[in-house]
Amino acid sequence: MSGDFDAIIVGSGPGGSTAADTLTAAGWSVLIFERGKNHLVDLQRPSELLHEFSNDEIKFWNRHFLGPDPWLEPRTFRMNAADGERRHVGEVNNLPATVGGGGVHADGKVPRFREEDFRVLTELGPMEGATVADWPFGYDELEPYYAEAEKLVGVAGVAGANPFAAWRSGPYPMPPGAPMYCALITAAAAERLGYHPYPGPTACNSVPYDGRPACNNCGFCAFFGCPIHAKGDPVGSLRRALMTGRAELRPESMVSKIRVTNGRATGVEWIDADGEHHIEAGRHVVVAAGATETPRLLLLSGLDHPQIGRNLMYHFQTLTFGQLPMRLHSHKGRSVTHLHDDFIVVDDEARAAAVAAGLPWLKGGLVEHGGAAHPILESKLYPWGPEHKNMMRESPLRDRLAGLTMQGEDVPQATNRIDLDPDVRDVHGLPVARITYQPHRHELAASAHYGPKLETILHEAGALWTRTSTSPRIGPEFRAGSLVSSSIPASRHVTGTVRMGTDPLTSACDEWGRLHQVPNVVICDSSPFPTGAGYGPTLTLVALSIRNSRALTR
C-alpha cells in the first residue's frame, strides 16, 4: 500500500490508535507513523502480538526500553525567561515513544471528567494570571463517546461507587480487579474520615476481554509494558485497524513536517530509521503525537498561530507517603486500585482556603491510593554500608510504604508553553521541544490545603510517620539516588498546547480538533483540552479521538 491515503496519522498511542480504528471502520485507508519502535504487534500477522515486554526493572526503569532515548531525542526545560534559553537538556516528562505510546506504560487509571470540568470558567470564574476557559461542548455531548471509549479500551469499574462521578449511560464493561491490600487499608481510613474512596476505573482486564487475557496481578504495571497485554494498551484498536487491511503502521518513522499548500495539508515529510527523508501524500493529517510533540510538529511545519504551544498543563502532584507497621506487598497487583474525588469538589473549606490565599477559587485533584515500587528503585534510597541491608530487610520505603498521590488540577497559563529550542537538535537534526513551565500559585495553595489532609488519612491508617512532597518541587532541587526532585513536573498527564474553541483568536483548533488555519489537520490527543481537570487525560482523549475522527468521515 502506498500513496494517497485518506488519512495520515502521526502517533500510535491511545489517540492515534483510536483514530485508526475509527477511520478504518468507516472504510478509510490510513497510514500510521510512529517515531518509536514496535514491540507490540506483528506487522505481517497483525492478529499476533510480539510479547517483548517483561517484568524487568532494569530494562524499563534504567535503560529507556520504551523510548525515547533522552540523548537521541532530548527536550529542554526552563521555568521562565529568567532561566535563559534553558536550564536542562535531556529527559523532560517523556511519555513513551513506542508503538502504543503512553497507553503502554500507564497503569491504566481511566476516570471520566465531571460535568463541571467542561465549564470551569462558567462555574468557578476567571483567575488572574490564568487563561481559564470553558470547553466548546459539555459533558452530555461527550458522554456517548466516553461510553464507547470505555468499551474500546476495556475498563473495569463499578458504576455508582463514586458519589461525585458524572452521570453515565451504562455500566462499566468489566467488574473491578483485585483490590490491593495497602489500598484497602488507606481507603478504609479515608472512609472513616468521611471521604468517599471507590475502586478506580482501570484499563486492565479483570476478565478476558477483546482477545486479551485477564490480568494476573504480576505487579509490574505502572511504567512497564504488560507482558500479557492485559492492560488496555492500544493494541486492541491497532490490531483491529491493521486487520481491516486498510491500515499500514510504519514504526521508527519520524514525521518532520506537515506539508501545507493554500491552507490545505497535502501530506507529510518523514525520516526513516536510516535517516533517509521521504514524502507521503494524504487527504487528511491526524496529529496524535501527545501534547508536547504535537505542537512541536505544528511549529516545525511553519504553522504560526499564536495559540499553538500555549496553555501547557500537567498535574501538580502532591505525594504523601507514610510507613505502616505491617508488610503491604504492594508489588502484587495493579499499582493503584482505589481513588477518591473529594478534593476535586469545591466545598466550604476549599472556598475559605482560596480566600485566605487571595484566589477566587481553589481545586485539588484525584487522589490515588496505592503505588508500587520495585527493589532497585528502593535500594537507591537507602545509605550504603552495613545499614543498607537492614533497611532492605525492613523495607520502610517499599514493602511498608503507603502512598497517596493527588493529581492536582493545573490552571492554564499562556506563558506555560512548548516552543522550538533555538539551538538543541535531536538525532534527526530537528529542533527539539522546549518546555517553559512554572506552576500558578493556585496549584501551590491547593497543595498546601490538601497535603495535610493526605497526611491525616495515612495517620488514621496507622502510619508511623508521614512525609509530603510535590512535583514539580517547590524550592531548591535535590537529588537522592537516581531520583531527582526538580522543578520539572513528574506527571505524565500532559494537556493543553493546541487549545480548542470557537474563536480563532483565542484557540488554535475548533471543537472537532480541526486547526483553524488548516482544517484538514485534525488533533486527536490531549492537546486541544482547554482545561486539564484533576483527572488523568487518557479516557477523555480517546473519547475526543473517536468524536473527531468520526466527524471527519461524515
Added chain:
Amino acid sequence: MARFFDSSQYAIVQAACARLIPTDRDPGATEAGVVDYIDGFLGAFASDPPLIWAGGPFSGRVGGNPRFAVFHRLSQRDELAWRTRIEGSKGIPERERLGPVVGLQERYRAGVEALGADFVRLSLEEQDRRLKEDPEFLELLREHACEGMYGAPEYLGNRDLTGWRYIGFEGDVQPRGYTDDEVSKP
C-alpha cells in the same frame, strides 16, 4: 572471564561493592556477582546482541519460555546512543551532537585507578575513606551496585537470586502472577 575489566580492576570493583552492600548474615554484593553486572554493562558490546535490553516476555523462572536471556537487537540509532554512553564520544562527530560525552568505561577506569592498586589490601575503614574521596564515582558505583544486586540475573548480577531472596521478593512472576487473595489479603 571479564568482558571489560582486567583482573586488577575487577578485584578492586568487587571489593568496593562489598563495602556498599556488605555480606552479613545474608550474602552481599560479592556473592551476588555485582561486579559481573557492572562488567557486563561496560562490556555490553562484547556480545551480539549487546547486553542492553533482556528479552521477553518470560524468564522461565515460574514457567513459560525462558526468553530473558535472548537480548534484543539494537537499531543503528540505539547502538549510537548506548555506545556513546558507555564508550564516550571520543571525538566522533555524531557522538558529540550535544557536546562531548565522558563514557562510563572512562569513568570506571579513572575511578578505579584513584581507589588505588592497593585497595583490596586496605583495612575496611581505609577502603571507605578512599571511596568517599570521589563522591561522583561513589554515586555511580552505588547506583550500579543496586542494579546488579536487585536486577534480573540475566544482566549477570543477582546470582542465584541472592538479592531477591534475602528481602523476600519474588522477582518476575509472569506467566504465573499472583492470586487475587495474595493481592488483597495480609
